[in-house]
Amino acid sequence: MTTLPASTLTALLGIRLGGTPLSGVLQRLVEIAKEGVKGADEVSITLVRDEKPWTAAYTGQLALDADEMQYERGYGPCMEAGQSGTVLKVADMRAESRWPDYAAKVVPRGVLSSLSVPLPLQTEVVGAINCYARTPDSFDDRSVEAGLELAGHIAVAVVNAMGYHNASELAAHMQAAMTNRAAIEQAKGIIMAQNRCDADAAFDILRRASQGRNVKIRDLAQELVASVAARSPAGRKS
Numbered sequence: 001m002t003t004l005p006a007s008t009l010t011a012l013l014g015i016r017l018g019g020t021p022l023s024g025v026l027q028r029l030v031e032i033a034k035e036g037v038k039g040a041d042e043v044s045i046t047l048v049r050d051e052k053p054w055t056a057a058y059t060g061q062l063a064l065d066a067d068e069m070q071y072e073r074g075y076g077p078c079m080e081a082g083q084s085g086t087v088l089k090v091a092d093m094r095a096e097s098r099w100p101d102y103a104a105k106v107v108p109r110g111v112l113s114s115l116s117v118p119l120p121l122q123t124e125v126v127g128a129i130n131c132y133a134r135t136p137d138s139f140d141d142r143s144v145e146a147g148l149e150l151a152g153h154i155a156v157a158v159v160n161a162m163g164y165h166n167a168s169e170l171a172a173h174m175q176a177a178m179t180n181r182a183a184i185e186q187a188k189g190i191i192m193a194q195n196r197c198d199a200d201a202a203f204d205i206l207r208r209a210s211q212g213r214n215v216k217i218r219d220l221a222q223e224l225v226a227s228v229a230a231r232s233p234a235g236r237k238s
Helices: 006-013 022-036 061-073 077-084 100-109 141-161 167-195 199-213 217-231
Strands: 042-049 052-058 088-090 113-118 125-133
Touching: 006 022, 022 042, 022 052, 022 125, 022 141, 042 061, 042 077, 052 061, 052 077, 061 077, 061 100, 061 125, 061 199, 061 217, 077 088, 077 113, 077 125, 100 199, 113 141, 125 141, 167 199, 167 217, 199 217
Parallel strands: none
Antiparallel strands: 042 052, 042 125, 088 113, 113 125
């Protein structure tokens, strides 16, 4: 028996896997999840392949920031849910002790509770659907049940994309995400050198700048890296 609202089920039935790019399908699924999971303010999908995590789709900057803060540290609920196959719920991030370093950084960003539900995948790709809330205790048993149901739909989309004809698309999707991650790491290095700060402070500076300019973090990072490269001796025209 489904726990999803009728409107959510209708939206799910309207998704066509065949002929639709994986990125488009996953983006639609996170948008549906935002409406269908009780308590969710923002939603993302984390995929992990060869121990490399990336955010395949997200509904807002809050979700992307929360994901990226985990990738930087190499741990966190969204990664561990996908890799362990365990539902991980954080009732109050301010009192979270399993990932204290991550919690200390994500609370000021506005995340006070979260729910990460593993995708039922038996492939080289694993992952989770992540729900973030700006208030504590936002997710109950009904939220978990809805998350599990939606995770099944996401898994079908990923497996479909891993078919013979779409394998290249999944690889391209992952490569694009890895390129974005590399740009963010380079931008952090530039900021660290310019401001003589650590990696966490550099990411905070980058995040605040992206919010102030209403530009995605990855786009701002690429702009910063390109700007510095253009000013370097190797990047100047003779």
